[in-house]
Each structure stands twice: as structure tokens, then as C-alpha cells.
Amino acid sequence: MNTQVLLKVDKLSRRFGGLIAVNELSFYVNKNEILGLIGPNGAGKSTTFNVVSGFFKPSSGTLNFNGQDITGFKSDRVSRLGLVRTFQHDSMLRDMTVYDNIVIGTFSSIKHKAERDARVRETAELMGLIEVLDNVAGSLPHGLQRLVSIAIAFAARPKLLCLDEPLTGLNQTEVVSVLEIFHRMRQEYGISILLVEHNMKAVMEICDRIVVLDHGEFLATGTPEQVQSNPNVISAYLGKRHEKQ
Ligand SMILES: Nc1ncnc2c1ncn2[C@@H]1O[C@H](COP(=O)(O)OP(=O)(O)OP(=O)(O)O)[C@@H](O)[C@H]1O
16 A cells, blocks of 8 residues: 555445445545545535544445554544544533643553643643643633644544544634644644535645545545536535436
């Protein structure tokens, strides 16, 4: 396999009873790449995320991560290998401090307290959370709460960070600063990002490549420019393709 490929998804399918949520989907994420996974509502993005991160078993198909077959591995095993995800809804513990939330992300990889402390502070520094480390997470404004959820995942220093709609509810200024953080994660820590996001302007701005899903199936892939001008993608988003059927 090409050594530049970090995650390879091959003919992945996931059924729920009679419904095929993801059908024979193949795509890859390169090392140090930011890949967007987009598609209209119900296209199968979250299901793909859940299967890739080990929360759902695939019905068929294979997953290879960093040269290892991880098909059917559970989420804790997948995350220990360096594939860590966030959730659409904030996944932090609201009654605990920001510090105590971020340190959770270090448990699987760091044993010593001093090293954990250094990791939490470095993570908070990058994410602009250093001033609020002692605050109760649930008391923070929405934008900072989103950052805490991402910080927990990033504190594990994953090889691949899978972000499920991280920009939901953020204002334009917050979006700009979060995108800057994603850039720094990639540049300074060499991590790859798999991004599911409905904010198309942000996706087009930050992604190197994009994979488009529609009705559980692969529709298109390419650079943001290629995808934006692809007639099939335009039709899927505008619904024209389905009106004709
Ligand atoms: N646990 C489940 N049980 C049954 N059907 C499900 C389940 N999860 C998802 N589905 C169905 O699978 C299809 C794909 O859903 P999915 O949530 O993956 O799409 P999505 O692209 O993430 O949508 P959205 O952008 O609205 O979050 C939908 O028809 C959905 O109803």
C-alpha cells in the first residue's frame, strides 16, 4: 500500500435492517492531509464516522489504518492506535473543570502526572484555553465548550483526528480561529484530519481534498475547486438529480 496513505476505507457498507446507510464506499486519507467528507442530510457521513472509529461494526468492507487492518476493532482499540474522534454534540463532562476534561484525553498514552500536566497545558495553549483551565467546563460560552471537546481528543495526539461537525453554532470570528487551530495541528503536530462539516465555506477553505457522499454512496472526490464545479455534486445539493427520478 502507498505509505502516504494513513486511512484506507475499502468497499465499506453498513446496513440498519433493510436500510443501506453506506454502500460500498471507498476513500482514503493521506498522512498530513485534511480531508472533508460532505453530503446532503442523510448521506451517510455520521454512519461512516461511526464505523471508521469503531462505534459501529461494518456490514462488509475493510478498514486499514497506518498499515494495519482494523476492520471490526472496537473504538477504544482504534483510539489507542491513533484514530480519535469528536462527536456532533459536546462530549465533555460539564461539571468538571476544563483541566480535568482535557487530562482525560491523556490517560491512554501518558502514565506520569507531570507529563500529563505538561500535555494538558500545551494543548490548552494551542487551543486558546489556558486562561480558563480552572473554570467549570459547562459554564463556558458555547464556542469555548466546542474547543474543550476537541481539546480532549487532541490531547491524545492522534495520528488522525476525526471531527464531526466541529463548527456548529460558532460565529464567523470563532470559525476563523478554529480553522487556524486545525492548520496549526497539522503543521506543528503532523496530524491528519477527517472533517464532516456543513459549513461549506469553511470546508472549501481548509480541506486539501473532499469526498462527497449522496444516499450512502460515493458521488465525487477532488480538490475543493473540482468538487464545487462538479455537476453531480451541484445536482445532489440542489436536489435536481432526485427531481428527475
Ligand atoms: N442507528 C441507526 N439506525 C437506523 N438507521 C440509521 C441509524 N443511523 C443512521 N441511520 C440512517 O442511515 C442514513 C444515513 O444517516 P447518517 O446519519 O449517517 O447521515 P448523515 O450524512 O450524517 O446526515 P446528517 O448530515 O443529517 O447528520 C439515514 O437514512 C439515517 O436515517
